[in-house]
Amino acid sequence: MTDQAVDTSGPAEAAGTEEPPGAAPPRFFGRERELKALRADIERAGLDTLAGRKAPRARVLLIAGRPGSGRSALAEALAGALCGTDVRRAPESGTGALPWAVPGTGSGDYPDGILRVGLTRPGGERVATEQTAQEILGLLELAVPPGAGQDELSGMVRAALAARRVVLVLDDAVDAEQVDPLLPDDPDCLVVATATGPLTGVPDVRPCALGGLEAGACVRLLARAIGQVRITVDPRTAEALAEACGGQPAALVLVGGWLAAHPMATVADVARRLRELPDSDEQQPAGARPLARALRLVHDSLPQAAARILRLLALAPAGLADAHTASALAGCSISAAESTLEDFVRLGLLRTDGAAHPQYGVPGCLAPLLRALMEDRDRPAEIQLARARMLERTVRRLQSCRAVTEPEDSGARRRLAGLPRSLRFPNAEEAGVWLRLRQPALLASARLAVADGELDTLARRLVAALVRALAAHRGTEDAAPELYGLHSLVLDVAVRRDLPRERAAALLNLADLDARTGRTRDALTRYRAALDAGRAARDLYATGRAMESVGGAYAELGDFHRAADWYGRALAQRLTQGERADEARLYGRLGAVHTYAGRYGEALRNWRAAAAGHRRLGDLAAQARAVSEAARVQEYAGRPQESLQTCREAVELARRADDVRLQAALQLRLADTLDRLGDPAAAGLHRGAADRLLGGEGAAYEIRSPSAEN
Known part of the structure; x- marks a missing residue:
């Protein structure tokens, strides 16, 4: 995920162009020295060139810095400059949690534009290479085979990028193993990776280490948030405040947001409040403390209800929340949740995409700090209840999303009419838009619910509702890659809870997708396992379906003797059932x-x-x-x-x-x-x-x- 909504770290506006205090800062300004060094690294000859060989792969630039240093914003700014485009035009990129693509203008060095994906989830878990490859292929509007492995998907990514000149931004990499499989084989492409430290194992990588912003840029950032007058009356305190924030853009944005929300407070007031905060973060590295202190300053100044909502947003799947998510987590009304989320945006705590169904993203640098606050201030039972409310609300929204596609006189539409108005969609088109925008968060919610292991009943209902909604709006063929992952989640729960009927159903669904994509032997193995599970559950439908499918797999493999045998077994069972x-x-x-x-x-x-x-x-x-x-x-x-x-x-x-x-x-x-x-x-x-x-x-x-x- 992106570290911070903005890296407002550059020079002040020209005279007469200042925006009013509290205006949303640009995604990026400043870091001219770093930008110049990165562009020079692109032009510099690589090791292969010096050795007289043609570069076999794309050049890799590394922007290294701690979360909140503005590394993601710098990467996006560099990519935008190279492609001759503005990353602020990226669809759905306001939250920073979603993959996005921006086409080039044809005037830059990389006319095919920018592709950006995140390699770390808000909770700190690394994203599997298969998922990252799927996201890149999705940005390129290429079909993804359901159930394909890492090698196949990585090969598809390299083949797709071989015919393009793009900048691939790999944000928040954990290690080289995440980056190396995705590197294009075309030297005309460029990869810009961000990470906390070095990526040992990526050959000829060009690192750019980010420190804090220089004092002048920090002061200009604060002036952008609160106006020049409050800075002018006490410029030395402003510089001291910037030093207390470690020159970190994320910390400065939070402090600036707090000052903008308290117009009667002075810069000296906020500096004093930061100093008076108790030292409860000795366990953290010294470089991480300024951001933690800035967050505590903002959090502790919030009303109790708003502070609780902020902490519970650590549970938001993929770091993405909407008004319904916040309402369910906190147990408050949707209108109150929406108003609170907008306040958080103004404080610099969240980002929003401004879409028809707005989503709010928790910055990656704040997510672990919010989780720590939640675990410290909220009881485990309250956290579990909030998670259950969120899952239940998501299930009901998905059921509404699917029901609106049914005929008017159907039972599903009659049940839909009984739901509260806030849970219903006006028409199928609006429901489809919501499903498309929320799909990353919905898939992440299903993964988290299954991984949690304590709410398996809700997790099964959530997965079932999501499968039906995707099939209703996109069709099973188009949604096959997502359905494959969802059926795998069902299988995980069924194995953990020893539910043979559900295990048989999940295995049959996965085997069908394997067979459809040519992995016939894998499908055969799963069909045989589904047969065993169906027999354990005494499920005649599952056993008959499995035997017939085993016969179909053998027929596809050309073993017609075994195919006839299994078809015969299935027929014998059907004959007994009429x-x-x-x-x-x-x-x-x-x-x-x-x-x-x-x-x-x-x-x-x-x-x-x-x-x-x-x-x-x-x-x-x-x-x-x-x-x-x-x-x-x-x-x-x-x-x-x-x-x-x-x-x-x-x-x-x-x-x-x-x-x-x-x-x-x-x-x-x-x-x-x-x-x-x-x-x-x-x-x-x-x-x-x-x-x-x-x-x-x-x-x-x-x-x-x-x-x-x-």
């Missing part, structure tokens, strides 16, 4: 694998059984497809006359089903059969009939029975 639709489908699957294996007698018997099943169900189109497959088997078996007669039967069924395109496809099959029998005239008649049926709509589709699909 599930006719499933029986007909499984007869078709058996017919297909026997056909592939060349066992035409078995194949023909199963296709006929499938056709009989569809006939009993009254599905004429499915019956026609099954009969057409029987005709295909007869032709393969060297019985063309019988195949011709069976195919005519299928045509008649398609006609009765009023399926014109299927009828046309069957006419073409008849024509091919007649050609092989040496009757081109009759074949021509059937092709003409197919053309008339299509009526200029295009070619007939390939006959593919649903029961033949694997």
